[in-house]
Amino acid sequence: MTLNILWFIFIAILYTGFFVLEGFDFGVGILLPFLGKNDLQRRMIINTIGPHWDGNEVWLITAGGATFAAFPNWYATMFSGFYIPLFLILIGLIIRGVAFEFRGMDDNPRWRNLWDWCLFAGSLVPTILFPIAFSNMVRGIPIDGKMQYVGGFINLLNPYALLAALAVTLLILLHGASFLSIKATGEIEHKAKELVRWLWLLVVLMLVIFLVTSFIITGVLHRLNVLLILIPLLEVLAILIAGYFLRKGHHGRAFLMTSLTIVFVIFTIFTFLYPRVMVSSLNPDWSLTIQNAASSARTLRLMTIVTLIFLPIVLLYQAWTYWIFRKRITSDAEKLTY
Amino acid sequence: MDVLLLARIQFAITIIYHFFFVPLTLGLSLVVAILETIYVSTGKEMYKRLTKFWGKLLLINFAMGVVTGIVQEFQFGMSWSEYSRFVGDIFGAPLAIEALVAFFLESTFLGVWIFGWDKLSKGLHVTTMWLVAISSNISAIWILIANAFMQHPVGYTITDGRAELTNFSQVIFNLPIFSHYPHVFSAGLVTVAFFMLGISAYHLLRQNEIDLFRPSFRMAAIIGVIGTVLVGLIGHTQGQEINQTQPMKLASLEALFNTENPASLSIITIKNPFTDELVLDLRIPGALSFMEYNRFTGEVKGINQLQAQYEGQYGAGDYVPPPVITYWSFRAMVGAGLLMILISLIALFVDLRNLYGKFLWFLKLLPFAIALPYLANTTGWVLTEVGRFPWVVYGLVKLQDGVSKAVSGGMLLTSLIGFILVYGLLIFTTVYLMLKFAKAGPKVAAEVPEEFTPSIINPPESQ
Numbered sequence: 001m002t003l004n005i006l007w008f009i010f011i012a013i014l015y016t017g018f019f020v021l022e023g024f025d026f027g028v029g030i031l032l033p034f035l036g037k038n039d040l041q042r043r044m045i046i047n048t049i050g051p052h053w054d055g056n057e058v059w060l061i062t063a064g065g066a067t068f069a070a071f072p073n074w075y076a077t078m079f080s081g082f083y084i085p086l087f088l089i090l091i092g093l094i095i096r097g098v099a100f101e102f103r104g105m106d107d108n109p110r111w112r113n114l115w116d117w118c119l120f121a122g123s124l125v126p127t128i129l130f131p132i133a134f135s136n137m138v139r140g141i142p143i144d145g146k147m148q149y150v151g152g153f154i155n156l157l158n159p160y161a162l163l164a165a166l167a168v169t170l171l172i173l174l175h176g177a178s179f180l181s182i183k184a185t186g187e188i189e190h191k192a193k194e195l196v197r198w199l200w201l202l203v204v205l206m207l208v209i210f211l212v213t214s215f216i217i218t219g220v221l222h223r224l225n226v227l228l229i230l231i232p233l234l235e236v237l238a239i240l241i242a243g244y245f246l247r248k249g250h251h252g253r254a255f256l257m258t259s260l261t262i263v264f265v266i267f268t269i270f271t272f273l274y275p276r277v278m279v280s281s282l283n284p285d286w287s288l289t290i291q292n293a294a295s296s297a298r299t300l301r302l303m304t305i306v307t308l309i310f311l312p313i314v315l316l317y318q319a320w321t322y323w324i325f326r327k328r329i330t331s332d333a334e335k336l337t338y
Numbered sequence: 339m340d341v342l343l344l345a346r347i348q349f350a351i352t353i354i355y356h357f358f359f360v361p362l363t364l365g366l367s368l369v370v371a372i373l374e375t376i377y378v379s380t381g382k383e384m385y386k387r388l389t390k391f392w393g394k395l396l397l398i399n400f401a402m403g404v405v406t407g408i409v410q411e412f413q414f415g416m417s418w419s420e421y422s423r424f425v426g427d428i429f430g431a432p433l434a435i436e437a438l439v440a441f442f443l444e445s446t447f448l449g450v451w452i453f454g455w456d457k458l459s460k461g462l463h464v465t466t467m468w469l470v471a472i473s474s475n476i477s478a479i480w481i482l483i484a485n486a487f488m489q490h491p492v493g494y495t496i497t498d499g500r501a502e503l504t505n506f507s508q509v510i511f512n513l514p515i516f517s518h519y520p521h522v523f524s525a526g527l528v529t530v531a532f533f534m535l536g537i538s539a540y541h542l543l544r545q546n547e548i549d550l551f552r553p554s555f556r557m558a559a560i561i562g563v564i565g566t567v568l569v570g571l572i573g574h575t576q577g578q579e580i581n582q583t584q585p586m587k588l589a590s591l592e593a594l595f596n597t598e599n600p601a602s603l604s605i606i607t608i609k610n611p612f613t614d615e616l617v618l619d620l621r622i623p624g625a626l627s628f629m630e631y632n633r634f635t636g637e638v639k640g641i642n643q644l645q646a647q648y649e650g651q652y653g654a655g656d657y658v659p660p661p662v663i664t665y666w667s668f669r670a671m672v673g674a675g676l677l678m679i680l681i682s683l684i685a686l687f688v689d690l691r692n693l694y695g696k697f698l699w700f701l702k703l704l705p706f707a708i709a710l711p712y713l714a715n716t717t718g719w720v721l722t723e724v725g726r727f728p729w730v731v732y733g734l735v736k737l738q739d740g741v742s743k744a745v746s747g748g749m750l751l752t753s754l755i756g757f758i759l760v761y762g763l764l765i766f767t768t769v770y771l772m773l774k775f776a777k778a779g780p781k782v783a784a785e786v787p788e789e790f791t792p793s794i795i796n797p798p799e800s801q
Contacts, residue, residue, distance in 0.1 A: 047453075054449050055442065055445045055446035058437060061441060062434065064412060065411060065430065065433040065436070066434045066438075068411075069426065070430070072422055072426020072430055073426070075422055076419035077419070079419060079422075080745050083745050083753070084753075087753040091756055091757075093405060094406070148743050295427040295502075296497075296502045298504070299431060299503045302506055306434075310438045310439055311438065314446075317446060321449065324457055325453060337452060
């Protein structure tokens with residue numbers, strides 16, 4: 001039982017790693033065509049995330065693989081149930097991933113423009129669709145007694161999910177702009193700093209609306225406990241402190257706070273879910289839980305050992321890469337790699 | 339539309355496409371690491387240029403491998419969810435470990451390598467490429483461990499209608515892995531060898547940068563000879579492993595309809611699909627027994643006998659993989675392999691004797707020979723996977739029991755068309771870029787930042 005809880009937390013951590021890290025490079029990708037007025041500016045923007053986006057994306061792959069290993073039924077129901085959104089996410093990640101490499105390989109402006117928009121679309125689509133998937137998991141979707149999703153794609157596009165998509169997309173934009181404000185120089189840094197100031201207010205507003213709606217719609221009010229109140233509170237606190245740092249002009253600290261906000265957004269969703277992993281709207285007994293969706297204790301033990309050894313190592317060397325590439329990106333074209 | 343058929347077509351297309359890129363990454367990352375090591379230890383500028391040139395082509399290839407790999411990991415759950423439920427307890431672990439142990443390393447350090455030329459010491463920089471090369475291979479091992487469970491399930495019991503892990507070391511040290519990984523690794527060597535031979539020959543013919551492409555040619559020829567011979571030897575042991583684990587696959591790829599002892603090897607077998615009569619059946623007596631037992635006697639079971647045996651064992655049904663596919667993909671693979679041994683030997687001979695001038699025709703052929711490893715890599719996996727028919731997990735889960743229930747034919751058709759369109763456009767782009775940079779040679783690759791300085795820029799305001 002403790003192993004199942006531990007793995008529920010591990011999965012939450014892996015998705016958190018994904019949304020915090022890939023979150024800012026998604027945000028930067030979406031902002032790219034709007035903040036970059038010419039090729040050099042766009043190259044600068046891409047170079048701020050150039051060394052990191054691929055390593056960041058592995059958090060998603062690991063989260064998917066870990067869900068498969070630790071909760072096969074969760075993986076099976078979620079991935080087959082969200083078939084169309086995941087297909088669109090895959091297409092997005094494909095065109096985005098190659099855009100980084102391919103963009104700079106030809107200097108035809110139309111070629112570059114094409115890949116810029118691929119980077120934009122490939123960042124935007126997952127940013128919108130992941131919150132749609134996660135909000136549906138916690139809100140409840142038609143899952144039958146055999147753990148099969150029996151609703152269609154349109155069912156997933158309910159108002160609550162769209163609200164989640166809007167709130168999270170704004171948060172990701174704030175997070176990305178916040179990253180640019182500490183990594184870019186010149187006009188881009190300036191524009192990013194301007195953007196975070198008014199984006200912040202929108203994000204606060206939308207996050208609060210989303211939280212209040214979540215409390216009402218998920219039925220969590222009937223089973224409140226300390227964590228269910230504490231974690232959403234921390235989420236609100238984090239975004240408020242981010243605003244404080246923005247006003248003070250401490251953009252590095254503001255970025256840390258938008259990161260923390262994302263951490264608590266994911267943790268809020270997972271706390272609302274617990275002990276279920278996918279909520280059935282048809283019958284509470286048909287929900288997938290950390291028990292009925294899980295692997296055997298032997299597999300969970302094995303995966304626990306592997307994760308406890310390797311996850312800290314991954315964190316160490318990824319942190320090291322951020323240290324290596326800590327300098328701001330300047331407009332010196334000679335020094336740009338992409 | 340038939341969900342099962344669409345799911346199979348989609349998996350086949352996406353996995354074949356993904357495996358276009360994998361072997362070259364395995365081999366080329368190693369080559370780039372070796373070249374950069376030589377640069378670091380000798381300090382000769384030419385090796386830095388070679389590193390950058392071949393590294394550039396590696397990056398294009400790597401990007402495609404990464405993005406098509408994500409599709410594979412998601413696809414088990416998306417269109418094969420019932421399979422995922424059944425095997426998740428065992429099959430999920432190697433996939434998760436692959437991501438955690440290898441893929442993180444690979445992706446993170448490739449980013450550091452690309453951007454780290456002037457930020458890291460030379461020694462540290464070359465280390466990052468070694469980490470990429472090593473972790474790519476560790477990735478391959480874990481993926482093949484997962485695949486080995488599908489070919490030859492071990493270390494499990496069936497509990498509550500699913501396979502549960504009983505012994506993880508059995509899963510890791512599963513019989514097929516001992517031939518599959520070396521086979522894939524040496525196929526990676528062969529792929530990079532022919533890739534380099536073709537491109538080097540192209541430049542040597544045009545007298546471009548001979549001082550760079552002669553060493554590349556020699557390196558490729560040596561790797562080619564080693565790789566092709568290794569692949570053949572390992573393939574031989576793999577054939578014997580298949581006889582133990584999946585006799586039906588062997589019978590099907592040899593078009594051996596009835597059990598024989600000593601068993602004959604087919605030179606060419608053609609069957610009339612309408613009358614089921616053999617039109618042509620040319621065989622070497624005893625040769626198949628030799629392949630399987632290293633002596634000229636020994637029983638090899640035939641398709642008819644195995645079909646009867648499996649009906650008794652697993653119930654009524656078709657247990658014969660389509661021999662047209664297995665038989666011809668095997669012959670295409672082996673044929674390409676033999677041809678590549680020959681070409682590698684000639685290439686090495688030409689280089690060692692310095693006969694480039696007399697072998698112009700050979701140099702002209704080499705760029706086209708780049709297709710050969712791709713043919714062999716693809717047909718090899720087609721044989722391995724189609725030959726497992728009708729099983730997803732051999733002897734445990736049939737295809738129709740593995741496919742998703744929540745997914746409709748319309749959804750699968752949508753994604754199938756989507757993948758075909760995107761993959762189709764991307765293969766054009768990839769080939770275009772590969773050709774462009776391969777033909778342009780090291781000059782461009784080394785001068786990338788300068789070359790891409792945009793000509794018309796508004797000077798940005800800097801603070």
